[in-house]
Amino acid sequence: MISIVLIGTGNVARHLLDTFRLYQEIRVVQVLGRNEKNLAYFREFSKTSSDFEKLLPADLYIIAVSDDAIPSVSQLIRNKNGIVVHTSGSVSLDVLSKYDHRGVFYPLQTFSKERKIDFKNVPICLESNQREDMELLKTLAHHISEQVYEISFQQRRSLHLAAVFVNNFTNHLYQIGNRICEENKVSFDILEPLILETAHKIKDLSPHDAQTGPAKRGDKRTIKQHMEVLGNSGYRKIYELLSQSIEREYSEWIENPYLPDRGIEKK
Numbered sequence: 001m002i003s004i005v006l007i008g009t010g011n012v013a014r015h016l017l018d019t020f021r022l023y024q025e026i027r028v029v030q031v032l033g034r035n036e037k038n039l040a041y042f043r044e045f046s047k048t049s050s051d052f053e054k055l056l057p058a059d060l061y062i063i064a065v066s067d068d069a070i071p072s073v074s075q076l077i078r079n080k081n082g083i084v085v086h087t088s089g090s091v092s093l094d095v096l097s098k099y100d101h102r103g104v105f106y107p108l109q110t111f112s113k114e115r116k117i118d119f120k121n122v123p124i125c126l127e128s129n130q131r132e133d134m135e136l137l138k139t140l141a142h143h144i145s146e147q148v149y150e151i152s153f154q155q156r157r158s159l160h161l162a163a164v165f166v167n168n169f170t171n172h173l174y175q176i177g178n179r180i181c182e183e184n185k186v187s188f189d190i191l192e193p194l195i196l197e198t199a200h201k202i203k204d205l206s207p208h209d210a211q212t213g214p215a216k217r218g219d220k221r222t223i224k225q226h227m228e229v230l231g232n233s234g235y236r237k238i239y240e241l242l243s244q245s246i247e248r249e250y251s252e253w254i255e256n257p258y259l260p261d262r263g264i265e266k267k
């Protein structure tokens, strides 16, 4: 049995609790949060407290709070023997340096409270300063996921940076697309099959091979037309920057369309 105290009441804490409670081998003995109101959801499944002095003993303390709050919140865990980990993709293990037993338990997925996630498909990236602590983290991670990776801080940070591009920025581009549709009174739903196919096709093609569109083809007239429609809005700058980046990626091919495609087959 692995006993856990969860610290934080946000998206990640909620998803971790919902997952851990499915396994007999894992017990969330307490959830700590600064805000009593936000602890309400957790009360049904675990003891809760907003008083960090009342921290219970556990094998593992998982700090799932905003990145910037990890250093100050970690200072509140006193006189405990368990391993202290955080769940961030971009915060170093060193912020927990006052603990002999420290680590990182980073689930690489986008979590929103409103969406259920099957943790079996969530890659979990682990780091620890002690071999035996890594073994416990791996045991826990293997209970809930089929994808467990022991990776360095530099690798985790790079994955998080890449994730910002492929997830956060992509979603922001959905928002822009949605707004353009609203302004022109056409349903955003019509774009849904395109959005889904864009995501699904990278299972078979590399991102390089999967690219289509005016910037890849070098269709300058279409690009000019789109820029005119966008006028002086901030979206125009985004369109221009992304188009230039795509053009650079394919410049050789645009200048000489008869070159064989230099893309690398994914499978």
Ligand SMILES: NC(=O)c1ccc[n+]([C@@H]2O[C@H](COP(=O)([O-])OP(=O)(O)OC[C@H]3O[C@@H](n4cnc5c(N)ncnc54)[C@H](OP(=O)(O)O)[C@@H]3O)[C@@H](O)[C@H]2O)c1
Pocket (backbone or CB within 6 Å): 008, 009, 010, 011, 012, 013, 033, 034, 035, 038, 064, 065, 066, 067, 069, 072, 073, 087, 088, 089, 090, 106, 107, 108, 109, 110, 111, 112
């Ligand atoms: N969401 C994701 O997709 C995702 C994925 C992987 C990893 N992560 C990482 O997981 C961690 C938590 O992310 P999240 O999405 O769960 O964040 P979130 O939903 O915004 O929740 C943040 C939590 O941090 C607490 N908090 C913030 N400042 C605090 C402070 N000074 N003292 C005590 N508690 C404080 C908040 O408390 P209040 O509710 O009282 O404000 C809240 O419980 C972050 O390190 C993030 O990088 C997130």
